[in-house]
Amino acid sequence: MQEMIFGKTEQTINQLRELYKHYGYKKYKMSRFETYDFYLDNRDFLLSEHVITFTDTRGKLMALKPDVTLSIVKNAAGEKNKQQKYFYNENVFRMIDSTHEFKEIMQVGLEYIGHVDLYATCEVLMLAQKSLQVIGLNSILDVSHMGLVSGILKATGLSYASQKQMLKYIGQKNVHEIRALCTAEGLTEETDLLLEKLATLYGPFAKVLPQVKKMAITSCAKQAIIELEQIYQMLQIIGLADQVNLDFSITNDMRYYNGIIFQGYVQGIPKSILSGGRYDKLLHKFGKNNKMGAIGFAIYTDLLDSYEVSSKQYDADIIICYDREASIPTLLQLVQQYADQGLTVWAQQGEDQEIRAKKVLKLTKEGLMNIGSND
Amino acid sequence: MDQMINIALPKGRLGDKVYAMFEQAGYGCPSIHENNRKLVFEDKKNNVRYFWVKPSDVAIYVEQGTADVGVIGKDILLEYAADVYELLDLEIGKCRFSVAAKKGAWIDPEKTLRVATKFPNIARTFFDRKNREIEIIKLNGSVELAPILGMSHVIVDIVETGTTLRENNLEVLENIVEISARLIANKASFKFKNQDIERMRKSLAALVAQRREEANK
Numbered sequence: 368m369q370e371m372i373f374g375k376t377e378q379t380i381n382q383l384r385e386l387y388k389h390y391g392y393k394k395y396k397m398s399r400f401e402t403y404d405f406y407l408d409n410r411d412f413l414l415s416e417h418v419i420t421f422t423d424t425r426g427k428l429m430a431l432k433p434d435v436t437l438s439i440v441k442n443a444a445g446e447k448n449k450q451q452k453y454f455y456n457e458n459v460f461r462m463i464d465s466t467h468e469f470k471e472i473m474q475v476g477l478e479y480i481g482h483v484d485l486y487a488t489c490e491v492l493m494l495a496q497k498s499l500q501v502i503g504l505n506s507i508l509d510v511s512h513m514g515l516v517s518g519i520l521k522a523t524g525l526s527y528a529s530q531k532q533m534l535k536y537i538g539q540k541n542v543h544e545i546r547a548l549c550t551a552e553g554l555t556e557e558t559d560l561l562l563e564k565l566a567t568l569y570g571p572f573a574k575v576l577p578q579v580k581k582m583a584i585t586s587c588a589k590q591a592i593i594e595l596e597q598i599y600q601m602l603q604i605i606g607l608a609d610q611v612n613l614d615f616s617i618t619n620d621m622r623y624y625n626g627i628i629f630q631g632y633v634q635g636i637p638k639s640i641l642s643g644g645r646y647d648k649l650l651h652k653f654g655k656n657n658k659m660g661a662i663g664f665a666i667y668t669d670l671l672d673s674y675e676v677s678s679k680q681y682d683a684d685i686i687i688c689y690d691r692e693a694s695i696p697t698l699l700q701l702v703q704q705y706a707d708q709g710l711t712v713w714a715q716q717g718e719d720q721e722i723r724a725k726k727v728l729k730l731t732k733e734g735l736m737n738i739g740s741n742d
Numbered sequence: 743m744d745q746m747i748n749i750a751l752p753k754g755r756l757g758d759k760v761y762a763m764f765e766q767a768g769y770g771c772p773s774i775h776e777n778n779r780k781l782v783f784e785d786k787k788n789n790v791r792y793f794w795v796k797p798s799d800v801a802i803y804v805e806q807g808t809a810d811v812g813v814i815g816k817d818i819l820l821e822y823a824a825d826v827y828e829l830l831d832l833e834i835g836k837c838r839f840s841v842a843a844k845k846g847a848w849i850d851p852e853k854t855l856r857v858a859t860k861f862p863n864i865a866r867t868f869f870d871r872k873n874r875e876i877e878i879i880k881l882n883g884s885v886e887l888a889p890i891l892g893m894s895h896v897i898v899d900i901v902e903t904g905t906t907l908r909e910n911n912l913e914v915l916e917n918i919v920e921i922s923a924r925l926i927a928n929k930a931s932f933k934f935k936n937q938d939i940e941r942m943r944k945s946l947a948a949l950v951a952q953r954r955e956e957a958n959k
Contacts, residue, residue: 505934507933507934509933539826539827539828540827540828540829540932541827541828541829542829542830543828543830543831544828569936570936612933616827632929632930632933632934634930634934636807636930637805637806637807637808637928637929637930637931638807638825638929638930639929639930
């Protein structure tokens with residue numbers, strides 16, 4: 368395929384949309400605004416509490432959407448007992464922690480709402496893996512299970528505040544702080560080791576799963592392990608088993624997420640670009656009946672723009688410099704020819720190069736000459 | 743597969759001690775001892791590249807993935823709350839965060855407590871937990887001066903030996919948290935260079951354990 372210079376991100380987004388359409392997901396188009404109290408009610412679910420607000424013409428406080436999942440879930444809650452599959456690509460507005468400035472972020476994602484069984488879980492995981500492959504050649508998908516993590520945490524008998532603290536240390540793979548907190552809270556050596564193990568275990572399913580089996584200390588944890596085993600068997604069948612890792616240091620809010628959660632990384636981007644999981648609890652908050660579940664993920668495509676992995680950047684593939692005596696019909700034909708080949712062409716009078724191109728051509732009345740390349 | 747590991751070290755005394763540990767753990771880079779102003783040092787044999795950066799910037803280099811791993815004081819890690827893995831306590835550069843005041847000073851519990859510090863986040867988190875109303879006075883150095891001259895009631899600062907406090911007639915009221923140098927890693931690097939980083943963590947952990955044992959003898 369011809370290497371494209373412009374719009375690599377747009378191209379990726381298009382490929383992702385096509386991928387999701389093939390698996391029966393419908394595009395979800397949402398309005399730009401929601402009422403502010405909607406986000407206020409659910410602010411724990413949002414990554415940041417900061418929302419851009421304004422007053423609409425009727426004096427109602429509105430917000431520019433910081434998140435898409437919430438809106439999809441709210442609207443899906445109206446449709447009882449129906450299976451719904453949506454994908455979206457929408458701009459969301461979020462505050463960036465490091466700069467304390469609002470940024471418009473293009474987010475692509477999908478949501479599966481309805482009866483989430485083993486098939487649905489595997490379909491979403493598979494699509495997450497395929498999405499990563501669309502984004503970059505070398506990618507990693509890591510899976511965790513909130514049921515296992517919160518099951519083990521609850522068994523410790525720690526207060527909610529301490530559980531949250533412990534969850535944070537597990538997320539940092541911070542063994543020495545886990546040990547310190549266990550000592551301070553008077554937990555047994557056995558619990559301490561279990562929590563340390565939870566934080567540090569990392570690797571392919573096949574390698575890690577046998578060690579996880581020893582962690583079935585509560586019924587909740589036991590169930591989680593059974594689910595992970597079933598998922599592993601399915602991944603083996605579709606040939607994805609060695610591309611997916613287990614990592615229980617991936618954690619998320621225990622109040623919303625209950626089943627598997629996962630994160631994806633692509634080489635060249637220092638942060639997780641894909642993040643998702645099973646969030647039945649959020650669905651139930653919106654009044655969906657308890658048999659329904661939801662699973663989905665989002666891709667932060669703004670990271671693609673920031674870290675686009677390309678060795679050399681050009682404004683165009685080819686520049687054609689022509690002088691006053693050059694034949695305009697020949698020039699027009701040449702430009703058209705190159706453009707039809709899928710290349711980007713820039714024609715200009717004179718040889719002052721204000722833009723960078725891979726190849727510089729010169730057109731005079733004698734004909735076309737190659738006068739330089741930047742390869 | 744061996745891949746180059748990029749390591750950000752904090753410039754200064756702590757950085758020198760940290761490099762000595764890496765060297766002992768098998769990640770030496772002889773060119774680092776050359777007396778020059780270069781900031782980047784590479785060793786092809788051990789597959790490591792070191793850079794010296796300002797201590798408060800180590801977390802940023804690691805979070806952005808420019809460095810795969812780095813070593814940083816827990817004080818800075820707490821203040822910046824970077825999204826990184828904290829893999830190991832190197833047990834060097836030990837000190838603690840403390841609240842200190844003028845010796846024998848009476849602190850009126852009915853008044854808003856004025857706190858002078860270089861670390862506003864750590865001070866705020868600590869007093870928030872106690873539901874104490876405070877006013878932060880952010881200083882950039884010589885924090886000890888603030889209570890002496892009556893600008894603040896207390897200070898929140900790093901205490902190593904306590905000499906500076908004693909010489910300025912201040913005393914520790916409360917300890918907030920223990921500080922030492924920590925090995926941190928970028929989350930994506932940890933996944934893509936997992937075996938290499940794990941090996942490094944293990945070698946360093948073994949060294950830390952050995953040193954602890956020797957100290958206890």
